Amino acid sequence: MKTGMRKWWSAALVLVLAAALISACGGSRDKGGPAEGGGSQSPASSASPNASSNSGSSDGQDENPYRDKYDPPVTITTVWGVDPALQFKNGETIENNVATRWALETLGIKVETLWSVTDTNNAFVTKMRLALASGQQMPDVVTIGDEQLAHDLIDSGLFREVGSLFDAYANEKWKQAMALDPHVWDPYIRDGKRMGIPVLDYAYNHDYLLWIRQDWMDKLNLEAPKTLDDLETIMDAFKHRNPDGLSPDQVTPLSIGFKNTFNTWMGDPSWVFGAFGTIPEQWNLAEDGTLAWGSIHPGAKQALETLKRWRDLGYIPAEAALWDENKTAEPAVAGTAGIIPGPYWMSGWPLQDTEKNVPHAVWKPYPIPAGPDGKAGRHGTRFTNGVTLISKDAKHPEALFTYQNYLFEQLADPEPGSQWDIGVFKGYDYDLDASGNPIYGDDIPGGPVNINRYWLVRDGARIPDAQMKALLALADGKEPETRLEKEVKNNYGPETPAAAKVLMSQPDISYTNLFSGPPTPTMTSKLDYLKKIELQTFSEIIYGQKSLDEFDKFVQTWKSSGGDQMTKEVNDWYNQTK
Amino acid sequence: MRPTLRRTWPLHLMLLPALAGLVVFNYVPLGGIVMAFMDYKPWLGFDHSPWIGLDHFRALFEREDSLQVIWNTLIISVFKIVFNLLVPLIFAILLNEVRIRLLTRTIQTMVYLPHFLSWVILGGILVNFLSTDGGFVNRVLGAIGIGPIPFLMHGDWFRFTVIVSDVWKEFGYGTIVFIAALANVDPALYEAAEVDGASRWKQTLHITIPSLLPMAIVVGTLSLGNILNAGFDQIFNLYNSMVMNKGDIIDTFVYRTAILEGNFGFATAVGLFKSVVSMVLIVGAYRLAYQYANYRVF
Numbered sequence: 044m045k046t047g048m049r050k051w052w053s054a055a056l057v058l059v060l061a062a063a064l065i066s067a068c069g070g071s072r073d074k075g076g077p078a079e080g081g082g083s084q085s086p087a088s089s090a091s092p093n094a095s096s097n098s099g100s101s102d103g104q105d106e107n108p109y110r111d112k113y114d115p116p117v118t119i120t121t122v123w124g125v126d127p128a129l130q131f132k133n134g135e136t137i138e139n140n141v142a143t144r145w146a147l148e149t150l151g152i153k154v155e156t157l158w159s160v161t162d163t164n165n166a167f168v169t170k171m172r173l174a175l176a177s178g179q180q181m182p183d184v185v186t187i188g189d190e191q192l193a194h195d196l197i198d199s200g201l202f203r204e205v206g207s208l209f210d211a212y213a214n215e216k217w218k219q220a221m222a223l224d225p226h227v228w229d230p231y232i233r234d235g236k237r238m239g240i241p242v243l244d245y246a247y248n249h250d251y252l253l254w255i256r257q258d259w260m261d262k263l264n265l266e267a268p269k270t271l272d273d274l275e276t277i278m279d280a281f282k283h284r285n286p287d288g289l290s291p292d293q294v295t296p297l298s299i300g301f302k303n304t305f306n307t308w309m310g311d312p313s314w315v316f317g318a319f320g321t322i323p324e325q326w327n328l329a330e331d332g333t334l335a336w337g338s339i340h341p342g343a344k345q346a347l348e349t350l351k352r353w354r355d356l357g358y359i360p361a362e363a364a365l366w367d368e369n370k371t372a373e374p375a376v377a378g379t380a381g382i383i384p385g386p387y388w389m390s391g392w393p394l395q396d397t398e399k400n401v402p403h404a405v406w407k408p409y410p411i412p413a414g415p416d417g418k419a420g421r422h423g424t425r426f427t428n429g430v431t432l433i434s435k436d437a438k439h440p441e442a443l444f445t446y447q448n449y450l451f452e453q454l455a456d457p458e459p460g461s462q463w464d465i466g467v468f469k470g471y472d473y474d475l476d477a478s479g480n481p482i483y484g485d486d487i488p489g490g491p492v493n494i495n496r497y498w499l500v501r502d503g504a505r506i507p508d509a510q511m512k513a514l515l516a517l518a519d520g521k522e523p524e525t526r527l528e529k530e531v532k533n534n535y536g537p538e539t540p541a542a543a544k545v546l547m548s549q550p551d552i553s554y555t556n557l558f559s560g561p562p563t564p565t566m567t568s569k570l571d572y573l574k575k576i577e578l579q580t581f582s583e584i585i586y587g588q589k590s591l592d593e594f595d596k597f598v599q600t601w602k603s604s605g606g607d608q609m610t611k612e613v614n615d616w617y618n619q620t621k
Numbered sequence: 622m623r624p625t626l627r628r629t630w631p632l633h634l635m636l637l638p639a640l641a642g643l644v645v646f647n648y649v650p651l652g653g654i655v656m657a658f659m660d661y662k663p664w665l666g667f668d669h670s671p672w673i674g675l676d677h678f679r680a681l682f683e684r685e686d687s688l689q690v691i692w693n694t695l696i697i698s699v700f701k702i703v704f705n706l707l708v709p710l711i712f713a714i715l716l717n718e719v720r721i722r723l724l725t726r727t728i729q730t731m732v733y734l735p736h737f738l739s740w741v742i743l744g745g746i747l748v749n750f751l752s753t754d755g756g757f758v759n760r761v762l763g764a765i766g767i768g769p770i771p772f773l774m775h776g777d778w779f780r781f782t783v784i785v786s787d788v789w790k791e792f793g794y795g796t797i798v799f800i801a802a803l804a805n806v807d808p809a810l811y812e813a814a815e816v817d818g819a820s821r822w823k824q825t826l827h828i829t830i831p832s833l834l835p836m837a838i839v840v841g842t843l844s845l846g847n848i849l850n851a852g853f854d855q856i857f858n859l860y861n862s863m864v865m866n867k868g869d870i871i872d873t874f875v876y877r878t879a880i881l882e883g884n885f886g887f888a889t890a891v892g893l894f895k896s897v898v899s900m901v902l903i904v905g906a907y908r909l910a911y912q913y914a915n916y917r918v919f
Contacts (some may be wrong), residue, residue: 176666178666195662198662199662292754292755301862302861302862303861303862360754361752361753361754362748362752362753362754362773362774364774364861364862364863365748365752365773365774365861365863370748567878567884568680568684569684571874571877571878572684572685572686575686575865575869576686576865578862578865579862579863579865579866581862582861582862582863583863586774586863588863604685
């Protein structure tokens with residue numbers, strides 16, 4: 044009897060365990076469920092405003108559905124990759140916060156979240172890919188930063204053409220901003236149709252210039268470098284007559300690195316190629332109007348010869364082939380480097396830290412010097428940072444334009460005295476002190492939050508040249524008046540306005556990578572190999588392990604190993620965007 | 622048979638959850654292998670992605686540098702496997718001869734520690750440490766008249782550096798297994814040997830090494846499964862434009878061509894290729910171990 048009981052107990056235990064396992068499995072399936080559950084619900088919830096808008100449009104069936112404010116409210120569904128550093132206050136979440144309440148109250152747009160994920164280790168891209176793979180409902184509106192994912196989503200056919208919507212509904216401010224660079228649409232054009240709205244960002248962020256130690260220049264009585272020859276004189280003086288008394292082997296006259304690429308954003312050598320008429324590792328416009336890979340241009344050979352000479356003379360780091368971008372900043376901050384190429388905002392980070400090591404160090408921005416033929420060039424940055432896609436099933440695609448038009452009008456570059464001039468949401472990005480003056484940053488009770496990440500489209504609305512214009516105004520000695528001007532003055536390093544001015548003194552030398560389409564078939568199979576032999580050949584020539592003539596051999600190999608085919612495909616793409 | 626089953630069936634039933642977990646998490650995903658033969662697009666799924674046969678494998682072997690990459694992987698991993706077996710073995714024997722327990726323990730902990738450092742950190746340290754431009758190692762070598770050695774910037778030196786640094790990092794961990802095996806050697810054997818007048822060296826040769834051999838074979842057999850893993854973390858953090866032709870391995874190659882570009886099919890094909898090669902090697906090694914060392918798992 045007793046053993047019988049025990050047997051039953053153990054059997055029951057097993058059953059409980061098995062049930063627990065099964066329910067655990069079911070639980071994990073349920074976890075995936077809310078997205079799907081929310082998905083199946085949201086058509087219903089967006090169906091009700093749809094029904095009411097139908098009743099609204101009973102006044103006139105083909106009336107323009109666009110409203111400045113929707114009444115009753117309409118719903119836009121979306122998904123979020125939440126920056127782990129993003130803070131919330133007052134118990135808010137990305138699903139429900141001051142910005143979603145604002146959208147509902149001011150515009151009658153209900154922003155509904157299908158799912159959100161903390162975006163560490165590419166979690167958002169992964170989750171989005173999985174949502175795509177498992178056939179979950181796509182959000183009405185989603186902003187994608189990852190190029191490859193954006194192309195995959197467009198090619199999935201789940202998102203609609205947006206060009207006609209943009210033409211119909213976007214306001215003048217937005218259209219003007221979009222027109223600043225005619226190439227912004229290029230990556231998202233399929234068969235002549237614009238399939239995604241580029242997310243505009245501040246321009247020139249990664250266009251670089253030269254930062255030079257002004258205190259060294261002054262002590263040595265050196266002039267600003269106009270040409271590469273001038274630069275060599277300066278580098279030689281920095282190395283052999285160092286004003287800080289550093290011995291030649293301690294000085295890095297020019298801090299550059301090319302561990303992974305010859306075309307990057309800090310410590311970048313690509314302007315040396317620019318001086319000879321090409322920018323490496325990107326597609327440039329050739330003289331005959333076609334696109335050509337910059338690294339096989341004859342100018343690249345001369346650039347390599349120059350870099351090799353500089354390495355032999357000890358002007359660039361002995362181990363530049365091992366240095367990535369952040370490594371090139373190390374000697375600059377340590378006070379042992381004389382020149383570093385980098386973006387205009389570098390005086391804030393990292394160069395501001397130099398004075399901790401060398402209190403008398405002064406960094407000043409200088410234009411990119413020209414080569415022997417008077418050519419100069421640097422790589423340019425696209426004006427965009429991702430793309431906004433609209434689902435085929437979106438009931439109210441025009442509501443996105445209501446939202447964005449408002450932000451372009453009010454947020455992008457507000458006039459002094461306008462609604463959001465001193466800040467957007469009181470108690471979040473600004474607050475008022477007792478006497479009614481605006482306060483920012485940590486002075487805000489409970490701390491500040493970056494409300495620009497709460498908007499439906501990342502960073503709300505940015506006009507590409509607005510920040511640069513504000514900086515130029517400051518550089519000319521203007522007192523900061525508009526919100527943007529105040530912002531750049533408060534948030535960027537002291538030399539930033541001057542650097543912006545230097546940057547804009549050479550507007551024509553920035554060359555952007557003109558290919559921005561989805562990878563072509565040959566690229567998928569060959570580009571990595573071609574880049575690999577390119578990187579290795581270039582490095583070995585600079586380090587003298589191969590003779591300069593190996594460059595011509597490399598060009599031949601490049602062309603015959605798929606390069607020619609790739610060039611053809613790239614030009615086919617280029618022609619269809621025109 | 623039957624009466625036993627009647628008595629033990631609850632126990633068998635208890636196995637079920639674990640078995641279900643094994644099937645769900647280890648066997649069902651095996652179905653994903655079909656991706657290796659598809660131009661897999663996530664939005665098309667398994668049902669609608671086009672079948673492309675062996676195209677991914679063809680692409681893997683037709684790339685100009687694929688043989689080189691496989692060769693690099695083999696060279697680096699074979700040396701790593703050999704030295705990661707020999708060094709801990711010898712070190713364990715040497716450590717076993719140290720009779721001061723405190724010293725043994727301290728040394729053991731010290732050599733064990735690098736195992737816990739990640740290659741991201743070590744990569745940064747090594748770049749500075751091995752620099753030809755004032756790095757510690759080259760300054761020491763310079764002091765005794767050996768010219769700066771480009772540890773990380775020359776293909777052959779790069780392989781050397783990768784292998785030595787990996788052995789340095791991992792041998793302490795490997796030593797533990799052998800120390801444990803040594804603790805199990807019957808002390809009576811040594812006593813008997815001493816009575817027979819065997820010297821310390823003879824005891825090592827005829828007692829210690831033979832008793833460690835089975836463990837060495839187990840460790841060696843298991844590590845053969847890694848023959849196509851030359852250590853992604855390490856290479857990825859150390860390689861650079863100068864050593865691409867000698868330092869690029871299958872995993873870094875897959876990372877660049879497949880993972881970065883969302884090319885799931887190709888990544889799966891390479892993974893499948895690696896698994897098949899590893900399985901053949903493990904089965905082969907197991908047969909050998911079974912035949913010659915009487916080592917058996919089953």
